[in-house]
Amino acid sequence: MGKGYIKLEIGDAMAIDEGLRSELSKQGVFTTTLEELLSWGYNWGRKNSVWPLQFGLACCAIEMIAASMARFDIARFGAEVFRPSPRQADLMIVAGTVTKKMAPQVVRLYNQMPEPKYVIAMGACAISGGPFKEGYNVLKGIDRYLPVDVHIPGCPPRPEALLHALITLQKQIEQDALRGAKAPRHLKPDEPGEFPVPEYGPHDLTPSHNPEVWKPPVVIREG
Amino acid sequence: METLEQIKARIEAAVAGAKLEIIPNPGPANQPSLLVDTAHALAVARFLHDDAALQLDYCSNVTGVDWPEKAITEKIHFKQVVNGVEREFEQVIEKVRPGFLEAVYHLYSMRLKTGPVILRQRTANRTDNVRVASLTPVWRSCEFQEREVYDLFGIIFDGHPDLRRILMWDEFTDHPMRKDYVPPDDYEYEPTPHGPVQEKARRHYPTENKE
Numbered sequence: 001m002g003k004g005y006i007k008l009e010i011g012d013a014m015a016i017d018e019g020l021r022s023e024l025s026k027q028g029v030f031t032t033t034l035e036e037l038l039s040w041g042y043n044w045g046r047k048n049s050v051w052p053l054q055f056g057l058a059c060c061a062i063e064m065i066a067a068s069m070a071r072f073d074i075a076r077f078g079a080e081v082f083r084p085s086p087r088q089a090d091l092m093i094v095a096g097t098v099t100k101k102m103a104p105q106v107v108r109l110y111n112q113m114p115e116p117k118y119v120i121a122m123g124a125c126a127i128s129g130g131p132f133k134e135g136y137n138v139l140k141g142i143d144r145y146l147p148v149d150v151h152i153p154g155c156p157p158r159p160e161a162l163l164h165a166l167i168t169l170q171k172q173i174e175q176d177a178l179r180g181a182k183a184p185r186h187l188k189p190d191e192p193g194e195f196p197v198p199e200y201g202p203h204d205l206t207p208s209h210n211p212e213v214w215k216p217p218v219v220i221r222e223g
Numbered sequence: 224m225e226t227l228e229q230i231k232a233r234i235e236a237a238v239a240g241a242k243l244e245i246i247p248n249p250g251p252a253n254q255p256s257l258l259v260d261t262a263h264a265l266a267v268a269r270f271l272h273d274d275a276a277l278q279l280d281y282c283s284n285v286t287g288v289d290w291p292e293k294a295i296t297e298k299i300h301f302k303q304v305v306n307g308v309e310r311e312f313e314q315v316i317e318k319v320r321p322g323f324l325e326a327v328y329h330l331y332s333m334r335l336k337t338g339p340v341i342l343r344q345r346t347a348n349r350t351d352n353v354r355v356a357s358l359t360p361v362w363r364s365c366e367f368q369e370r371e372v373y374d375l376f377g378i379i380f381d382g383h384p385d386l387r388r389i390l391m392w393d394e395f396t397d398h399p400m401r402k403d404y405v406p407p408d409d410y411e412y413e414p415t416p417h418g419p420v421q422e423k424a425r426r427h428y429p430t431e432n433k434e
Contacts, residue, residue, distance in 0.1 A: 101392050133413070134420055136399050136406040137391065200392040204407035217412050219428050 039178045046090070046116070047078075047173040050166065053089035053109065054082035058096025060123035060156040067159035077166050086112040091169070092146075093162070097125035097132060098139040100205050107145045107197045115186030115193070116176070120165050121148045124155040131155075144209035146195060147185070224337040225276065227255050233274070238266045246343060256327070256341035264344050264356040265382065271330060271340065272361050279330040279340055282358070285368035287376035291349070291402045292322040322349040324378050328358060328365070346378060349401075357383035375400035 016031050024031055032040075056064060068074045068082065083089040086109045098106055110119065121142050124130030132138035142148060149172060150165040157165075176184050185191040192212060198205040209216075225233075231243050241263035246256045259267050271279045297316045302309055324346045331338030344355040357380035359365045369380045370389040377398035380386055388395060397404055410423040 101390075134410075136404075140409070140411060200394040202394060202396040204409065208407070208409055219412050 035178055039176065042178070043174050043176055047170040049081075050077075050079040050091045050118070050169070050173075051081045051083050051089050052079055052091040052093050053086055053113065054084050055109070056095045057098060057102060057106075058123075058125060060095040060126065063156045063159050064093055064095045064122065064162060067162045072159040072163065074163065074166065077163065077170065079166055086110075087114060089113050090116065091118045091120065093120045093122055094126040094142045094146075094148075095122040097130065098142050099137055100139055101137070101200075103139050103142070103145060103205060104197045104199070106142065107195055110146055111194050111197070116184045118149045118169055118173075119146050120150045120152065120162075120169065122152045122162060122165070123157055124153060127151045127153060139205075141214075144214050145198060147213055224332075224335075224340075227257060227340070230271075230277070230340065231257060234267055234270055237270050237274075238263055241267055243267075254339075254341060256343050258343045258345065261344050261346075261355045261381075264342075265358065265360065268328075268342070268358045268361040271342070277337075277340070278332045278334050279338065281331045281333045281338075282328055282362035282364050282368075283331055283339070284327075284329040285358075285365050285372055286327050287372040287378060287400065288325040288327060289349070289376060289401045290323050290325060293320045294318070295320050323347065324349055324353055324376055326355050326369075326372055326378055326380075328362075330362075353377055354379045354381050356381055357386075359383055374398070377401065 021031050056062075066072060068080055074080050079091065090113070092106075092110055092113065094106065110117070119142070121127045125132060125138065126142050127148075129135075129138050129140040133140055139145075143151075150168050152161050152165045154161055175182060178187070186193065195213070196207075196210060198207060198210075200206075227245055231245060234241055234243060242260040244258040246258050248254045248256065271277055295318050297318060299314045299316055300311060301314065302311055304310075326344045328342040328344075329338075330340045330342060342358075346353045346355055355378055357365070357369055359369060359380070360382060366384065367389060369383055370385070370387060372378050373380060373383075373386055374388040374390050375398055387393065391399070399406070410420075410427050413420050413424060416424040
């Protein structure tokens with residue numbers, strides 16, 4: 001080995017036969033298309049430098065902070081640059097209880113982040129409302145208003161769980177293509193670029209969820 | 224520290240016209256409290272704060288209590304002469320105690336390391352006359368806590384410098400800690416519902432008919 005070279009071919013993806021391609025790769029000849037190479041490099045760069053937005057809502061934030069410190073060291077995965085501005089962030093880690101009073105601000109911050117952007121819902125409260133689910137003042141999960149990429153259960157989840165979520169997200173980023181069905185949301189013209197910010201109503205947030213993102217489960221009770 | 228009876232007697236001597244009542248607490252805490260009328264509450268609070276023997280300079284806690292309308296039964300014994308013989312009768316009277324809201328203050332003295340003295344104010348009812356006197360002019364620490372009581376119970380504190388909601392948003396119209404508060408009907412799903420949540424589950428989802 002060691003004498004491999006990369007053949008650049010401009011044209012449609014998968015122009016080369018898959019069998020021939022694997023045969024060639026066994027001989028040390030690697031073939032690819034320009035688009036594949038670009039999206040691979042693009043995704044490789046993005047997945048290893050995910051910049052989270054620096055904010056925490058409750059006790060899960062303490063675990064998130066622990067994950068960023070020396071013992072767990074989120075820098076090993078390139079996500080140590082917590083940004084104080086949504087304009088510089090790629091990832092929103094919703095770490096903690098989202099109260100109904102806080103929800104519009106969280107959605108607004110998400111709207112202010114540049115594409116491509118991702119959401120990790122961390123902890124029981126952020127994914128479902130947790131112990132406050134049947135209360136009047138806590139949102140029953142941030143996925144009511146935002147497209148969540150990774151959910152982490154736990155109360156609070158350990159820093160390792162957050163690292164696992166980050167690795168899961170990196171695997172998702174790896175799959176992103178530049179065109180077609182696998183392309184991320186911001187490359188599809190008909191997908192929403194901005195998510196409606198809920199408004200404070202007299203009894204509850206209006207609307208109580210964004211039907212484009214989330215629909216109530218269809219449940220049939222037994223017995 | 225003086226007993227509550229002694230404090231009450233001294234307040235009555237110092238603040239003319241103050242209507243005070245000692246509310247006993249029959250529970251294990253045995254911590255009686257002082258009910259004060261709203262018209263003289265501020266003067267009484269000023270006295271408790273400034274008095275040299277009490278020096279209650281710290282209000283650690285303000286909270287609210289909702290007392291809804293309640294039916295109470297009382298037994299009355301009376302004697303009546305029937306056919307020349309005096310006999311004892313018992314009669315059960317049903318009364319409705321009107322509802323009211325209550326603001327409770329826990330007062331301590333930092334300087335003398337004594338306390339607490341518990342002060343209560345009651346509103347006239349739960350609907351249209353829900354005003355009590357704000358004690359923020361005497362104890363600055365009451366400011367946020369009275370706002371919280373206003374937010375969650377709907378008690379209006381006269382003389383408060385900035386009475387706004389503090390936990391819920393400004394557009395919110397309910398008072399969630401009241402006994403008759405109805406939360407928004409947003410039940411979705413619970414894997415193992417029980418109690419009141421099970422009632423919600425029954426209302427929201429039909430039963431599967433297993434033929």
